[in-house]
Structures are given as structure tokens and as C-alpha cells.
Amino acid sequence: MNSRPNPPGADPLVRVSHLRLDIPVRGEPRRVLHDVSFEVGAGVALGLVGESGSGKSMTTRVLMRLLPHGAATDGDVLFDGTPVTGMDRRALRRYRSSEVAMVYQDPRAAINPVYTVGAFLTEALREQKVSRKEAEERAVALLREVGITDAPRRMRQYPHQLSGGLLQRVMIASAMLTKPRLLIADEPTTALDVTTQEEVMAILDEQRRERGLALVFITHDLDLAAAVTDRIAVMYAGTVLETAASANLHETALHPYTVGLLASRPSTVDVKRLWAIPGRPVSAFEAGPGCVFTERCPFAQDRCRAERPALRTVDDHQVACHRAEELRGRITYEADGHADHQHDEQTESV
Amino acid sequence: MSELLGVENLRKVFPVRASAGEPAGDLVAVDDVSFTLPPGGSLAVVGESGSGKTTVARMVVGLETPTAGRITLDGESREAARAGRGARKARARQIQMVFQDPYTSLDSRQTIEGAIEELLRAHFDWDAARRRERVAELLDQVGLDKRQGGARPRALSGGQRQRAAIARALALEPRLLILDEAVAALDVSVQAQIINLLTDLRAETGVAYLFISHDLGVVRQISDDCVVMHRGRVVEAGRTTAVLDDPQDAYTRRLLSAVPRPGWVPRRRATSGASV
Numbered sequence A: 001m002n003s004r005p006n007p008p009g010a011d012p013l014v015r016v017s018h019l020r021l022d023i024p025v026r027g028e029p030r031r032v033l034h035d036v037s038f039e040v041g042a043g044v045a046l047g048l049v050g051e052s053g054s055g056k057s058m059t060t061r062v063l064m065r066l067l068p069h070g071a072a073t074d075g076d077v078l079f080d081g082t083p084v085t086g087m088d089r090r091a092l093r094r095y096r097s098s099e100v101a102m103v104y105q106d107p108r109a110a111i112n113p114v115y116t117v118g119a120f121l122t123e124a125l126r127e128q129k130v131s132r133k134e135a136e137e138r139a140v141a142l143l144r145e146v147g148i149t150d151a152p153r154r155m156r157q158y159p160h161q162l163s164g165g166l167l168q169r170v171m172i173a174s175a176m177l178t179k180p181r182l183l184i185a186d187e188p189t190t191a192l193d194v195t196t197q198e199e200v201m202a203i204l205d206e207q208r209r210e211r212g213l214a215l216v217f218i219t220h221d222l223d224l225a226a227a228v229t230d231r232i233a234v235m236y237a238g239t240v241l242e243t244a245a246s247a248n249l250h251e252t253a254l255h256p257y258t259v260g261l262l263a264s265r266p267s268t269v270d271v272k273r274l275w276a277i278p279g280r281p282v283s284a285f286e287a288g289p290g291c292v293f294t295e296r297c298p299f300a301q302d303r304c305r306a307e308r309p310a311l312r313t314v315d316d317h318q319v320a321c322h323r324a325e326e327l328r329g330r331i332t333y334e335a336d337g338h339a340d341h342q343h344d345e346q347t348e349s350v
Numbered sequence B: 001m002s003e004l005l006g007v008e009n010l011r012k013v014f015p016v017r018a019s020a021g022e023p024a025g026d027l028v029a030v031d032d033v034s035f036t037l038p039p040g041g042s043l044a045v046v047g048e049s050g051s052g053k054t055t056v057a058r059m060v061v062g063l064e065t066p067t068a069g070r071i072t073l074d075g076e077s078r079e080a081a082r083a084g085r086g087a088r089k090a091r092a093r094q095i096q097m098v099f100q101d102p103y104t105s106l107d108s109r110q111t112i113e114g115a116i117e118e119l120l121r122a123h124f125d126w127d128a129a130r131r132r133e134r135v136a137e138l139l140d141q142v143g144l145d146k147r148q149g150g151a152r153p154r155a156l157s158g159g160q161r162q163r164a165a166i167a168r169a170l171a172l173e174p175r176l177l178i179l180d181e182a183v184a185a186l187d188v189s190v191q192a193q194i195i196n197l198l199t200d201l202r203a204e205t206g207v208a209y210l211f212i213s214h215d216l217g218v219v220r221q222i223s224d225d226c227v228v229m230h231r232g233r234v235v236e237a238g239r240t241t242a243v244l245d246d247p248q249d250a251y252t253r254r255l256l257s258a259v260p261r262p263g264w265v266p267r268r269r270a271t272s273g274a275s276v
């Protein structure tokens, strides 16, 4: 997809650097994000990819400043140069109501079931003193834009009368109503069938291109993210391990975790024994002092266990791995042929 | 070809009560579905949500009664097995099911070992030592260690719980394992482990799979044959490689083209918004 990088020297719309987040669990602070850094330029789509619990949703909650009570953050979250963490109530309200919008995985949980689609869509506009007639016209026009042909009828319906795919389109329309500059979509298609996912993705992509929106697109599906975003940030255990251009991620992935994820995904076009990353994903608070991926990494050395690698630039990627240069282009994962599933041995060609 | 499972002209109609402006009527969940599965084979049933996959599985395992059609195991119809209690018990042993959510088949108050042990006690006249040996063998087969075997389901990760559910399902040496979206909820890296495990277990034990999934990549890895369902009907059937490499039906083609892959561009269909 064509990326629209910022003019050199300009600040990106969103800059997250060295974000850390602790949330109290039974009175004790628990580390949820270790070190999250990424940028999103105006009009650019960033894919935030990771397995469950890696901290994707928590990152978006910091971006929206919707954090649980007692949460403590460190590091910077800048929107258009302004620290989100430092906004006063008025600035925060303006930010949430007109700069950034969100689409969630489960639209049914994000919509009030007793309101009609029409009432839901016009509510925010009515609060901004837009007349009822104009609000309704804008809502209908938007529903048509997201491919809902019988919009006036849908306006009178209740959420339970709409399928998941249609409801997600309503949510996209709703997100567009306030003309935000940043859209955050947290697994918007995970609950949908692939065919419906394709439709919803196409609409999301079309809307953000036409409007020049910045998009933070969260998913656990690396192939999906690579297809619909400009850049990808791979998260693991509350840390960004690698960022890279989406278009050639498959060929250029540097981090052993990214390469492993790509090798784990079963393909529809050929059958081969999958390379399975051993063990299970760990949470941020379980990680030791070294690299968060050490326990599962076939390339781990003493240094990896002792010292946490910082995110640094290698080629046009950013990667948090001590051995990135040394391993570049040489990680080939080959699953063993026999039935030793307890500890699938990987052979490395390094 | 010898046949383990035969499904002929299966049909299931659910009555639906009137609601919110919709009149009462019948919902045809499964409509004229037929397929066969050889011993040790692996047949995938694919299709989108609501296409009738789970309903087919529930009828095969006996949780739902077909409105019409016939299900046979080793050529004998399932009704015949109702005859005697002993025969029924023996029959029940032959087909086991693994669900998307392993909690469905695991008791939260029991350790994994305890649950398997109890199952063995109910079905075999073995002494404690023999049962313990079999439990250890099963845990080893699915890649769980001693500590994980002694844990309750809540103390295990999603992947470990699914391994436990598979161990339990294999305990009675079934000839047919029905897996309903059994890897769908797992993280990619863990999903790959379970797919490899299922491949190995079939090779080791000769158990057959009826593998229900909406994920064509997973289906390609796990099945020899597949049936594609759409709105309760089979729209295409054949060898999995043939169906995925050269789909004949328009709906199968649509399913395949919607799978994200490098270079994929999502497209809107002309009929957008028509469906409820």
C-alpha cells in the first residue's frame, strides 16, 4: 500500500516513546507495558500486531487516556506534539470527541442496546448543537458511504436486529461522524467471518484513505495487518520488538519472534510441518531482566538473558534484538520431521 | 474404500418462535448433507458462521437427533446401537469430541490427571497402577509434564488446556475424534503446536478426525478431504488439496479470496448491505 511519510523534520501525529504502564492488581503494581515505542504519521496506517496479552489493547487505552484507577505511566505519548498524559479536562474532552475515534472488536458491547442506530449515530452531533435534521442527514449519508444501502430503514432499527458485520459498519460510520484525525481499531474484524472481514476491512481502508486519517490497526493476524497497513509494530510481553514496512515484512523480518510468527501460520496453498515457537506467550510481568523473548528464542545467548535489548534502527526496521545484524537473513526455521511434539526441536542454519 | 463414519442425506430443522416482527417458522440448519470418512482419515467441514457445521457434529456425536437422514458407524446405523446398555457404552467410547473452549470438556474442580483417571475407572476394569500408567502415557502423548497433569484447568494456559482436553478425549481410544474449532481460540504460535500435535497423534494412534473449522489454512494442514458448507448445504466436496487449489463452486472461491495473504487487497462486494 502506498505510504505517505511525513515531510522530513515534521512531527508525526502520534509519537509514543518508552511507554511503561503499571496497573494495580490486588494492591500491587503489575507491569503491563515495558517499553512501547512507535510513531504514526498523518494519513499513515500502523498495524499493532501481537498474541493475546501482549499489551495491544492497553496501549490503545493509554492513547485514549482511558486507564483503570491507580494506573501509573512513564514515557511519552504525544498527539500532534501535545502530551496526552498532561491534558486538562477540557483538552481531554476535545481530544476524545473530535481528534480520535475508536472501533472495537465487539460492537455489541460498545453500543447501547436500547437506542436505535439513528439515535446512537446522532447523539454526539446533537451534543455539538447540530440540528436534528442535519444530524440525521449526515448519519444517513455516512451509512451509505460504509455500504449500507437501505440506510433510512437501518436508522430505525435496534442493534440486535443487525448482524455483526453490519453493526461494525455502523461503528465505523459513527467513528467518522466527528471527523477525527486518528482512528484506533482494536481487532475490529476478529469476531467476523472471513468474507465479512474482507468487506469491513475494505470499508475501513477506503474511509481512512479518503479522509487522510491516521490509523492504528490492532490485530493478532500478521497477514491481515501486512495487507492493510503501511507499517507494522510487533508486540510481545508489553514491548515492541520490531517495526517495519508492511509491504516487505515477510522477506525482511529481522526479529526471531517476527520470523517465527510468520513461519507458524498455516498456509492455504501448501502443506508443511509448521514451525512452532516453543512454549507459550508470557506476560510483561513474567519477563526476566533480559530480552522478553529469551525463554522461547532458539538463538538466545547469555547476554540475552542478562541484558534487555533496546529498540534500535537496523536497515529500515527498528528491532529489539542483540543479534539482529548477525542473524539478518539467516534465520531459517525448519520443523523436525518426527513426532516429538513435547519440545519441537528447531534447527538453525546459523 | 472401507468406511468408519457415513452420513447420508442428513437434515436438521429447528422450530423458531415468533420474535420482534418475525413470524414463527422453521429454520433449516442442515439440509441434505452426505459424506463418508475412512478409518484413520481426516475430513474437514468448512464454512462460515451459522452454516451448520456444529449442528452436523452434534448429530454425529448423538447430542442432537436428525430430522431426517442416516448416520452410520462401521456401516451400522446409530439407532441400532441404542439397543443394549453395554453396546451403547461401547459405542459412546468410539466417538469423542473436543470443543473450541476446553473448559467445556474439563471439570474446573478436578486436576487433569484426576479427570482422566475417573474416565478410565468408569470404562475399564483396571487396577490403579494400570490406570496411572495410562494417564502418564496420555499426558506424555499430548506434551504435558507431571506438574501440568496435576494442575486444575484454571492454572494452565489456553494451549495447555487444549492439550488436556485432547488427552481426555483420547483416553478411551476412540476411533473418531470430532474437533469443533478446536484450535480457533489459540494464539498463532500455540496453534501451530496443537496442529502439529494433532498431525502426530493421528499418525501414532490411527484415530480419525472430523475437523470443523472456518480457517482454510488450518484445514489444509489437518485434513485429507473436505466438505464446504453454505447455509446448511454442501456446496463442494473433495480432496482438500483439490478443493483449495482449484475450487469449483463460487462460494468456495469467495471464501478463499477473502483469506488475507501477502499482496491481498480487501474488496467490497456489489451486494454490500443486502444481508441482515
Ligand SMILES: Nc1ncnc2c1ncn2[C@@H]1O[C@H](COP(=O)(O)OP(=O)(O)OP(=O)(O)O)[C@@H](O)[C@H]1O
Pocket: B014, B015, B027, B028, B029, B047, B048, B049, B050, B051, B052, B053, B054, B055, B056, B214
Ligand atoms: N438449538 C438450536 N435451536 C435453534 N436454532 C439453532 C440451534 N442450534 C443451531 N441453530 C441454528 O442453526 C444454524 C446452524 O448453526 P451451527 O451452530 O451448526 O453453525 P456453525 O456452522 O457451527 O457456525 P459457527 O461457525 O458460528 O460455530 C444457525 O442458524 C443457528 O442459529
Ligand SMILES: Nc1ncnc2c1ncn2[C@@H]1O[C@H](COP(=O)(O)OP(=O)(O)O)[C@@H](O)[C@H]1O
Pocket: A023, A024, A025, A030, A032, A050, A051, A052, A053, A054, A055, A056, A057, A058, A059, A068, A283, A284
Ligand atoms: N484491568 C487490568 N488490570 C490488570 N492487568 C490487566 C488489565 N487489563 C489487562 N491487563 C493485563 O495487561 C496485559 C496486556 O493486556 P491487553 O492490552 O488487553 O493485551 P492484548 O490486547 O494484546 O491481548 C495482559 O497481561 C493482561 O492480563
Ligand code: SF4
Pocket: A255, A256, A257, A291, A292, A293, A294, A297, A298, A299, A300, A301, A304, A309, A320, A321, A322, A323, A324
Ligand atoms: S535478544 Fe537474544 S533472546 Fe532476544 S530475540 Fe534476540 S537472540 Fe533471541
Ligand SMILES: [Mg+2]
Pocket: A056, A057, A058
Ligand atoms: Mg486486546
Ligand SMILES: [Mg+2]
Pocket: B053, B054, B055, B180
Ligand atoms: Mg459452530
